[in-house]
Amino acid sequence: MLHEHYIIGIIIFLLSYIAIISEKINRTAVAVFGAVLMVIFQIISKDDALSKIDFNTLGLLIGMMVIVNVVKRTGFFQYLAIKTAKMAKGNPIVIIVFFSIISAVASGLLDNVTTILLIVPVTLVISDTLKVNPIPFIIAEIVSANLGGAATLIGDPPNIMIASATDLSFLDFITNLLPLMTVIFIITVVLIELIFRKSLHVDDKYKKEILSFDENKAITDKKLLIQSLSILVLTIIGFTVAEFIDVSTATVAIFGSSLLIIISRVEPDEILADVEWVTIFFFGGLFVLVGALESIGFIETLAENLLSVTNGDIPTMTILVLWMSAILSSFLDNIPYVATMIPLVNHMSSVTAGNFEPVWWALSIGACLGGNGTIIGASANVVARGALERKGFHISFLYFMKIAFPLMILSILISTVYLLLFYI
Amino acid sequence: MNKYVHSETSQHVMKLIQLGADVQVVRSNMVYVSFTLENGVEVAYAYNINKKNHYFLERIQPYPLAVKEFDSPDDVVNIILLDHRQFQNASNSKKMRNFIDINKSLHRTAKAFEDLFLYYNICRADVMEMEKHIEDMNKLINRIKTESQRVFFEKEPENI
Numbered sequence: 001m002l003h004e005h006y007i008i009g010i011i012i013f014l015l016s017y018i019a020i021i022s023e024k025i026n027r028t029a030v031a032v033f034g035a036v037l038m039v040i041f042q043i044i045s046k047d048d049a050l051s052k053i054d055f056n057t058l059g060l061l062i063g064m065m066v067i068v069n070v071v072k073r074t075g076f077f078q079y080l081a082i083k084t085a086k087m088a089k090g091n092p093i094v095i096i097v098f099f100s101i102i103s104a105v106a107s108g109l110l111d112n113v114t115t116i117l118l119i120v121p122v123t124l125v126i127s128d129t130l131k132v133n134p135i136p137f138i139i140a141e142i143v144s145a146n147l148g149g150a151a152t153l154i155g156d157p158p159n160i161m162i163a164s165a166t167d168l169s170f171l172d173f174i175t176n177l178l179p180l181m182t183v184i185f186i187i188t189v190v191l192i193e194l195i196f197r198k199s200l201h202v203d204d205k206y207k208k209e210i211l212s213f214d215e216n217k218a219i220t221d222k223k224l225l226i227q228s229l230s231i232l233v234l235t236i237i238g239f240t241v242a243e244f245i246d247v248s249t250a251t252v253a254i255f256g257s258s259l260l261i262i263i264s265r266v267e268p269d270e271i272l273a274d275v276e277w278v279t280i281f282f283f284g285g286l287f288v289l290v291g292a293l294e295s296i297g298f299i300e301t302l303a304e305n306l307l308s309v310t311n312g313d314i315p316t317m318t319i320l321v322l323w324m325s326a327i328l329s330s331f332l333d334n335i336p337y338v339a340t341m342i343p344l345v346n347h348m349s350s351v352t353a354g355n356f357e358p359v360w361w362a363l364s365i366g367a368c369l370g371g372n373g374t375i376i377g378a379s380a381n382v383v384a385r386g387a388l389e390r391k392g393f394h395i396s397f398l399y400f401m402k403i404a405f406p407l408m409i410l411s412i413l414i415s416t417v418y419l420l421l422f423y424i
Numbered sequence: 425m426n427k428y429v430h431s432e433t434s435q436h437v438m439k440l441i442q443l444g445a446d447v448q449v450v451r452s453n454m455v456y457v458s459f460t461l462e463n464g465v466e467v468a469y470a471y472n473i474n475k476k477n478h479y480f481l482e483r484i485q486p487y488p489l490a491v492k493e494f495d496s497p498d499d500v501v502n503i504i505l506l507d508h509r510q511f512q513n514a515s516n517s518k519k520m521r522n523f524i525d526i527n528k529s530l531h532r533t534a535k536a537f538e539d540l541f542l543y544y545n546i547c548r549a550d551v552m553e554m555e556k557h558i559e560d561m562n563k564l565i566n567r568i569k570t571e572s573q574r575v576f577f578e579k580e581p582e583n584i
Contacts, residue, residue, distance in 0.1 A: 113427075125438045
């Protein structure tokens with residue numbers, strides 16, 4: 001009976017995983033269906049399944065989505081984009097630098113997909129006004145958003161999951177990843193500028209049109225802007241002090257979001273309707289799927305095999321996890337990958353002596369930066385391509401890969417040197 | 425899909441605001457209604473339902489009719505039902521197709537006039553000639569009205 005459970009559990013997991021990767025069926029539907037099958041076939045009990053759901057990750061995601069949904073109503077992003085485009089005097093080369101910085105910073109504080117959804121529409125209007133191809137701008141923004149997201153605990157879902165499963169705090173992510181991501185960001189943006197500089201010529205009359213834009217008109221609700229930015233700053237401060245006051249990051253995010261709804265008096269039903277419940281349910285289903293695999297002992301077996309391959313050597317494991325995560329995340333959804341890797345790394349750390357922190361950083365860096373490798377590597381990339389296609393522009397898989405994959409490999413090489421120098 | 429709708433809305437809003445417009449984005453459900461009359465003619469409407477109590481109704485088929493604003497969704501439905509009954513009644517006429525063709529033709533003429541006015545500097549004599557033709561047309565409608573038998577009594581005509 002136990003052996004049957006083992007086999008059935010692995011089959012359900014693999015079929016669900018394949019279906020998620022294939023993207024033929026909605027990934028949330030597959031994850032939730034797979035999770036329910038795990039309960040129906042008694043691979044995991046209903047109570048255990050519920051206990052496997054990481055409510056800290058879900059709470060943090062929901063809280064931040066609510067805050068972002070209010071901030072984005074204020075027109076703040078349009079204001080920033082117009083202001084910087086005018087500062088650049090309509091020069092597309094300089095605009096790309098400014099928009100990349102905005103994307104990276106915003107992605108570190110919000111999440112990649114939201115950042116892309118905020119910056120891409122503005123970019124399309126600006127590039128349309130300049131009569132210039134928006135693709136170089138969008139590629140720079142995608143890469144920057146993924147880099148910025150990798151720098152903080154709240155910037156990318158893999159980091160949220162890793163933080164929730166470990167003792168790594170908001171400040172740990174900032175101090176360990178922000179310097180690395182800043183270096184990679186500067187090198188990457190310079191290289192993107194070099195790649196596209198010849199194709200970005202703009203007539204002076206179109207530059208003057210950009211200068212005629214009024215950034216102040218973009219702010220739709222000044223009071224709401226002040227309220228929502230204040231709460232966002234308060235929440236970020238809350239994340240940095242959370243570890244000292246023994247409060248979870250989810251508690252901080254939910255506190256900030258509910259306070260914002262109360263003081264701003266925005267319609268809660270509209271704000272909550274904008275929360276990406278599909279993503280939340282996807283995480284829920286995934287936690288149960290991986291939890292079921294853990295409960296039958298499969299993760300343990302996998303971890304033991306990985307330990308035997310690396311002889312339990314932490315430096316080897318760090319580099320292996322970094323490169324494996326980067327390559328796999330270039331082609332696969334990094335969320336299910338990280339969800340599977342977390343119990344695996346957890347188990348390896350429990351049976352191996354030594355500091356496992358470098359392996360966690362390798363997982364985070366690899367999974368987040370790997371998304372830059374291909375146009376399907378991260379949700380932000382797919383969303384940006386979709387928005388571009390609706391405007392009649394197309395980024396092919398190979399075109400994006402030709403530019404972004406070498407940049408991703410370079411970023412992983414830099415990360416390898418960083419990990420070897422400072423952690424091993 | 426929802427993400428892309430938001431993205432496109434943001435682009436439109438940004439462009440319009442920069443042109444000096446005051447833009448409000450109202451979330452609503454778009455309702456598309458169509459009936460097929462016995463003679464095969466399609467009568468279709470589009471309206472939206474939203475929380476701001478502004479309901480915009482437009483007839484799309486058999487010929488477009490300008491948007492009207494209502495304060496309640498019930499008013500919208502009542503107008504659609506009445507309009508549908510008017511067309512159902514009119515469909516008994518053998519001249520229904522001619523009636524639709526004339527209406528479409530009038531609509532095209534109105535659009536052509538708009539283009540003429542917006543794209544060309546027309547002389548006063550031509551403007552007066554057009555006004556004369558419109559006046560003649562209105563006189564013709566009124567003459568036909570007085571000489572013809574009324575067939576629909578649920579509501580008084582609004583324009584003649």
